[in-house]
Amino acid sequence: MSDPGTTGAPANPKPPMALLAELTYRCPLACPYCSNPTEMTGRKAELTVEQWADVFGQAAALGVLQVHISGGEPASRRDLEEITQAAVEAGLYTNLITSGVGLTAKRLKALDAAGLDHVQLSIQGVDAAAADEIGNYRGGFERKMAVAGWVREIGFPLTLNAVMHRRNLDRLEETIALAVELGARRLEVACVQFHGWATLNRGGLMPTREQAVRARDTVAAARERLRGVLVIDFVPPDYYARYPKACMGGWGSVGLNVTPDGQVLPCHAAASIEGMSFERVQDRGLKEIWRDSAAFNAFRGDAWMQEPCRSCERKTLDRGGCRCQAMAIAGDAAATDPTCSKSPHNAALRAAAEADAVSGAALIYRESPA
Amino acid sequence: MSAGTTLPDQARPVLLRGVRTHWDAVRGNWVLLAPERAIALDEIGAAILAETDGETPFGEIVERLAAKYKAPPEQIATDARRFLTALIDRRMVEALP
Ligand code: SF4
Ligand code: SF4
Numbered sequence: 001m002s003d004p005g006t007t008g009a010p011a012n013p014k015p016p017m018a019l020l021a022e023l024t025y026r027c028p029l030a031c032p033y034c035s036n037p038t039e040m041t042g043r044k045a046e047l048t049v050e051q052w053a054d055v056f057g058q059a060a061a062l063g064v065l066q067v068h069i070s071g072g073e074p075a076s077r078r079d080l081e082e083i084t085q086a087a088v089e090a091g092l093y094t095n096l097i098t099s100g101v102g103l104t105a106k107r108l109k110a111l112d113a114a115g116l117d118h119v120q121l122s123i124q125g126v127d128a129a130a131a132d133e134i135g136n137y138r139g140g141f142e143r144k145m146a147v148a149g150w151v152r153e154i155g156f157p158l159t160l161n162a163v164m165h166r167r168n169l170d171r172l173e174e175t176i177a178l179a180v181e182l183g184a185r186r187l188e189v190a191c192v193q194f195h196g197w198a199t200l201n202r203g204g205l206m207p208t209r210e211q212a213v214r215a216r217d218t219v220a221a222a223r224e225r226l227r228g229v230l231v232i233d234f235v236p237p238d239y240y241a242r243y244p245k246a247c248m249g250g251w252g253s254v255g256l257n258v259t260p261d262g263q264v265l266p267c268h269a270a271a272s273i274e275g276m277s278f279e280r281v282q283d284r285g286l287k288e289i290w291r292d293s294a295a296f297n298a299f300r301g302d303a304w305m306q307e308p309c310r311s312c313e314r315k316t317l318d319r320g321g322c323r324c325q326a327m328a329i330a331g332d333a334a335a336t337d338p339t340c341s342k343s344p345h346n347a348a349l350r351a352a353a354e355a356d357a358v359s360g361a362a363l364i365y366r367e368s369p370a
Numbered sequence: 371m372s373a374g375t376t377l378p379d380q381a382r383p384v385l386l387r388g389v390r391t392h393w394d395a396v397r398g399n400w401v402l403l404a405p406e407r408a409i410a411l412d413e414i415g416a417a418i419l420a421e422t423d424g425e426t427p428f429g430e431i432v433e434r435l436a437a438k439y440k441a442p443p444e445q446i447a448t449d450a451r452r453f454l455t456a457l458i459d460r461r462m463v464e465a466l467p
Contacts, residue, residue: 015396017408063396065408093392093403118388118405157388157405185386185461186405228375231461233406 006310009252009300013291015063018255019092020070020268021052023083025260027073028101029135030365031124033163033198033205036072037271042369045261049079051281053086055258058286064256066093068120072260072368075102081110088115095120097161100147101140108150119151120159120188126174134167136365148182159186165205166357169215176222180230187230189219191237195269195324203361206353212240239353243314244321244337251299251323256290264289266296269324273333299323304334308342375455377428381465383454384424389462391419404462414439418450424466428454 025040047055056067067087074080075098087094096111097120123144125131131141151158160179164172172189179187191212192198192205207215219234226232238245248254248267257265263278264286265271271278276298279289290296298304302315309320320326321337329338330345338345377383385391389404391411400416402409411419417438421431432450436443457463 061396063394065392065394065401065403066406068406091392093390093408095406117403120406155387157386159405228459228461231459 006303006305007301008303009297013252013296013300016059016254016256016290017063017065019056019059019064019067020255020257021055021067021083021087022070022072022257022259022268023047023052023074023077023080025072025369026076027071027099027366027368028076029073029099029124029137029140030367031134031136031163031197032201032363032365033165033192033196034366035193035196035198035268036366037196038200040369041259041261046077047258047260047262047281049082049086051262052083053090055281055286056087056090056092058281060090060092062287062290064092066095068095068097070097073099073102075100075107081107081114084111084116085114093117098122098147099135099140100144101137103143103147103150105150105153108147108154108156112154112156116156118159119156120161121148121151122161122163123175123178124163125168126171126178130168130171134363145182148184152183157186158182158184159188160184161188161190163190163192164207164215165192166207166211167205169207169211172215172218173222176218176226176230176232180226185231186233188233188235189215190233190235191215193235193238194328195272197364197366199328200364201361202352202356203359204363206239206356206359207237208357209240209354212237238322238339239349241339242341244318244325244339246318247320247322250319252290252296253300256286256296264293264295266299267324269322270295272324273327276333299334306332306334306336308340309336312342375458377451377455377458377465379429379432380427381467382424382427383422383431383458383463383465385419385422386462386464391416402457402462404460407460407462414449415453418453422454422463428465 025036094116095118099122124134128141132138162175223232252266257268262280262282276295278295279293309315323333325337326335327333336343338349392401392403394401400411432447436446
């Protein structure tokens with residue numbers, strides 16, 4: 001079936017490096033850009049500690065080196081400490097991805113005893129008013145500052161994750177200063193990606209083109225100034241870029257995601273692709289799912305690509321961009337990512353982004369499942 | 371530090387907390403695990419980090435590796451300094467005075 005010059009999915013794909021373990025979709029915050037699906041399963045469907053321990057063991061045997069323990073808010077699970085310990089015992093490097101809400105000094109000490117390697121703390125803004133407007137949770141900012149203090153006392157390496165959008169991009173310098181002040185080693189400046197709940201909030205969150213340009217310059221200058229002090233990772237707003245961002249090192253290439261109820265996804269947004277079905281860890285081994293499942297093989301190799309990607313010299317670099325964005329905007333997950341200037345949908349996408357950036361739309365908050 | 375990180379001979383490099391080497395049995399090589407990063411190490415990288423203990427001065431690490439690999443110390447010093455200063459810039463290694 002494949003053209004000369006294209007390759008299908010390999011029979012034996014390289015092993016994955018990273019596992020995103022979404023322990024729960026429950027979260028006390030309600031960020032309007034949450035990447036969780038808009039339809040979420042509740043507590044009753046969540047995997048148990050024993051099931052997670054089994055997943056971690058299988059993941060390590062498959063070649064996974066790092067686990068990102070995430071959610072929702074992972075601290076919403078009272079057995080987070082036990083789950084973390086199970087990941088450590090499987091030999092995985094453990095990253096906790098948290099909003100901080102639900103963590104106490106005592107719980108952090110227990111996580112330290114369990115062997116947790118690293119804490120990534122999200123911030124929604126640089127002060128209480130700004131942060132709590134986005135998280136829609138009063139007192140959230142104060143709690144985060146307390147968590148950052150405890151993290152520092154214990155000595156965990158700290159990464160600050162700041163999702164940036166129209167409402168806070170003008171305070172990027174202050175965000176960087178806060179990361180330094182809190183003693184973070186890394187800062188992720190992640191311009192909002194329009195997946196999950198964020199798709200409902202284009203009007204409320206879309207940055208302007210000027211903000212996008214300024215953010216890039218601000219980050220470049222700060223990286224130079226803070227070399228050896230703070231490492232800054234930058235995810236630019238792709239709606240204004242010429243080419244799309246590369247899909248996470250490639251679909252089914254680097255990582256996999258296990259949802260709270262045990263579904264195994266090639267990426268956290270993959271559930272948005274209509275017609276794609278996912279296997280569950282309760283039904284099949286992780287290795288078989290990684291190697292053989294239809295979802296993982298759907299976009300491996302490049303025989304699935306359409307024009308203009310198929311004959312584009314950049315296809316090995318960006319792999320045609322984001323499949324979920326292609327689905328959301330072009331209506332076809334195998335299409336060229338519409339944020340690419342070569343996509344036939346690009347002109348409409350840019351016009352819509354520019355209109356969204358000046359719209360005064362109110363925020364639609366994420367809801368938490370029971 | 372922004373004016374180019376330096377690593378004097380008497381400084382004692384050490385991996386920061388949350389950064390460690392790990393034998394990757396599936397791929398058959400050493401990796402450096404750090405916050406949100408996994409870096410595959412070649413033989414020389416793994417050998418440098420095996421000596422990076424926060425006690426041994428950089429100059430002595432170089433001597434040990436030069437003896438072990440029967441290589442000229444200047445060459446080892448250049449490579450090891452480049453490797454470790456890059457990790458210092460990435461907040462994975464610290465040089466104790
Ligand atoms: S398909 Fe899109 S959301 Fe999923 S990993 Fe790739 S770039 Fe990210
Ligand atoms: S046409 Fe496809 S492969 Fe080429 S730059 Fe655009 S998205 Fe990437």
